[in-house]
Amino acid sequence: MAKVLMKGNEAIALAAIKGGIDAFYGYPITPQNEISEYLSKHMIEDGRVFLQAESEVSAINMVYGAAGAGKRVMTSSSSPGIALKQEGISYIAAAELPCVIVSVMRGGPGLGGIQPSQGDYYQATRGGGNGDYKLIVYAPESIQETIDIMKESFDIADYYRNPVMVLVDGLIGQMMESVDLEKPVKERFLPEKDWATTGTRNHPGRRNVANSLHLDPALLEKHNFHLQEKYNLIAKNETKFEMVNMKDPDYVIVAYGTMARICRSAIEDLAEKGINVGMIRPITLMPYPKAAFAEIPENIKGILCCELSMGQMLDDVLISNKGKHKVGFFGRAGGMVPDPDEIVDAIINFESKVVK
């Protein structure tokens, strides 16, 4: 099919429809409003469910309900709104219900701003909800990749019975690119949702319950062991990353999403200056591609972690590096997006960027 020009947020919405979404529950917040605006028109036309909730808190709990009922369901929001959803996300993960959460990051903390940021890496990968739960977090760098991931995300969520978060920044949400909407999605065997609360007439002799309460500590611990096993399986099967220009690099950049796009340009500019720089681009942030770091050549001068934050993924870079190479950090925040030149300078002046 011919490519079409689409805005990121609208592409996310259309890809959700192509991914088989049954219901969307959301609440307005900039810079992701085009997602719900698009869905409000097209979902209802298609006979699917769209509902604007009274709050983010309510929206995520509507997601919980519909996910428990076995439907493909999604919500989207941005930084302070995702903060409000954390309670529900913990419950959904604990009850092992599948859903898709789109997070379009803006500058923080607090009400912050509305320009692009990656300041919610911790929020996505460490969570603000209580307990030992994990999401599956994707961080695409282009609208095409966002579409491909969105289409597959419902399958992934269903397969593992786990919430999937698609984490982009306001830049991806707001920019336009030409995209192919019809790229095929990997076929997965998806078991029947025989656990869904659809009324006992649909599964006689068995009551289905969506629940996260286990007052017996031994049972709750057992549930936690079970969840950890699942997260380990997800790490084994679903970790995704891209290695860019990794043949004999002088330095290796680690960046995701929009920042990775900027670093691609910087890497080209640096090559012209005779400095060979490679890049590890995590596509899943949870599970984090730790194994990619083992492929970094021994003799590099250092690793530069680049983020639109004050250094959050940096923690995972340091963990994955295991003290092997010098690690530096370059970050902008508050909605400030750097030019490739700033990355070029950071590499040239690498020693001044070293944190460990």
Next chain:
Amino acid sequence: MAIKYEKSKGLTDTPLTYCPGCTHGVVHKLVAESLVELGLLDKAIAIASVGCSVFSYQFFNCDAQQAPHGRACAEATGIKRVLPDNIVFTYQGDGDLASIGIAETIHAANRGENITVIFINNAIYGMTGGQMAPTSLIGQKTTTSQDGRSVAQHGNPIKISEMFATIEGVAYLERVSVHDPKHVIKAKKAIKKAFQYQEEKRGFTMIEIISTCPVNWGVKPTDAMKWVASDMIPVFPLGIFKDKGDKNE
């Protein structure tokens, strides 16, 4: 010998966790019997809330979901919108519904969500050990209003049925009590009517049930029943607050 009375098939065999003299058990029975008698049990989905009734997902003999504190009506909305032909009901106490979950409840009512809310008003937080609720009476002593609730510090008890009567999306709304057999029979009629309305897709239905908490009120179960009649009902008068099926409405 013919069986004249038995436990409702709408309840599981799991032993109830409620204290002696608490009226949750009576209300559970009425809800269960109503669903069975209307033939709706096998398409019902119960939403348990946070509070003493948190375990109700184990007690109602139908599918169930357990909601975060106050979010039962949001969860019910999420389910009902994707399964419009099922029966979806929440079972919530006054802390869950009238305090932390009042926004979710008002907006579900205002949208006319076709769900049924069973609202237990016993004027106290039971599960957490007897703290003041938004429905606690003026002068009522609780662990967080030890000299008695005062208007100056806490405001007046919130009157949910009176508030919700103003909401267009509400199809049926009645406040009942279960402190004596006469009122139990009336309460059952109201609960059954609410489920009947939901089956007929008429909109949001809520039954507020004045209930007891003898343990946290610090009174004998028999005195708790008397306190409902003498102190609670004057503040929370019983009756039908809204009935869209009634032509006079």
